Amino acid sequence: MPKERKSSSSNERALKTRLDALIRLVIETMYSNKTLDFDQAKAASVLKSVGLTPTEIAHVMGKKTAQDVSQYLYGKKRLKTRRKKKR
Helix, strand or coil, X not given: CHHHHHHHHHXXXXXXXXXXXXXXXXXXXXXXXXXXXXXXXXXXXXXXXXXXXXXXXXXXXXXXXXXHHHHHHCCCCCCCXXXXXXX
């Protein structure tokens, strides 16, 4: 039994790698088409909308860490600056 599990997880890993490659190919094709308004931010948001984690999105997009794609996934927080009262 343990050998079957090992081969099963190996098959799942191979399948995941192939699917990541296909997704990457589609994304790169969309980037190269200049008539479409499609960039990395839109690709990341599409991948997030289907339920991928930031780490998985980074892996699919060829980035090293989830921090590399966080700029596309999360909006920038604006800091409110306090004005000093004039006396």
